[in-house]
Amino acid sequence: MKLSLLKLALLLALASITASCVTNQGASKADKQQSILEMKNDTLSRLFKVKPHVRGQLNEAPGYAVFSNANVNLVLASFGGGYGVVKNMKTGQHTYMNMGEVGLGLGLGAKDFRIVMVFDSTEVMNKFINQGWVFGGQADAAAKASDKGAAVGGEAVVNGITIYQLTESGLALQATVKGTKFWKSTELN
Template sequence: MKSRFGFLAALLIVALAAPLTSFFADEETSGRQDEKRAKISTIATEALHGLLADSSNANSLYENAYGYAVFDNWKFALGVSGGGGTGVAVDKAAGSKTYMKMGTGGVGLGLGGQKYQLVVMMETKEAFDRFVNKGWQADAQGTAAAGKEGVSASSSFHNGIALFQITDKGLMANADVTGTKFWKHKKLN
């Protein structure tokens, strides 16, 4: 009889504790997501401010942009290339943020690794909405990056988009055809 009572008591404790465990797990996950959003936003703000401080052209495009996105990325290449990162798209007028992911892959001649930030400025609401909701870009690319820092930049908007790539760290030499996909971060929005 005692063993049945002990078993039922243990079962009751587990049944009562399970919802609390789930609640605290959700709170912990929510806290981590808040930390991730804060980190992404900080990196984006620092990259954007650095770019605007260093480039009058970027300043001019930023003033005329409806919105922008900043991604913190990495890329590796050894014949084939791949990489990815996270970022945030910001509607300047509303101040709203959409957290996003980026993935890239390609084939061609390439060797090395690179960490960089990508700043994307959207000229119009339509370009911004298209980027946030569809976010697809495919391009041919040739780069050579070495050492600590470098910037490659757009001089104007093309199809409503201007791109700035800020090389942070790494050594990379490549000439490849790269496909890049941007999409909303399901867990952070």
């Protein structure tokens, strides 16, 4: 099967976006942790500008999580991966985590996005940290590069977790059913 130049360019772009988004920066454990905390702080600052009420929601919540994720859609399959951190608001403790997702559905493109999850209870947060499964459907469109473009993401409440999504960059159109797994990082905790 012969690939067209457009398909080859798209595959290279997808590989590049995925590789740059799935790895956190730094050589040492402390450097990697610091990189994740900087991503968290930057993401929250951006979210507070768009949805100022979220600051109060986080302060009232027992905890929250922030993840960086790269997602690739190739016609009938979707996959992605990333990293992030859960903050327990009562203890101030950070739990560093990884994520991976796979899905089926129609889609084409890639996007780099951030997820903020606000936990309604300590039990929900602990279950998320220790079990980490989240299943769901997704339908969205994103066309964004740096500060240019637009993204339709949004807000959802699933099993006691309010989820916000911010698109960083990418070009994607998708309607997929995904399984997402979050798990503790053995390297960073």
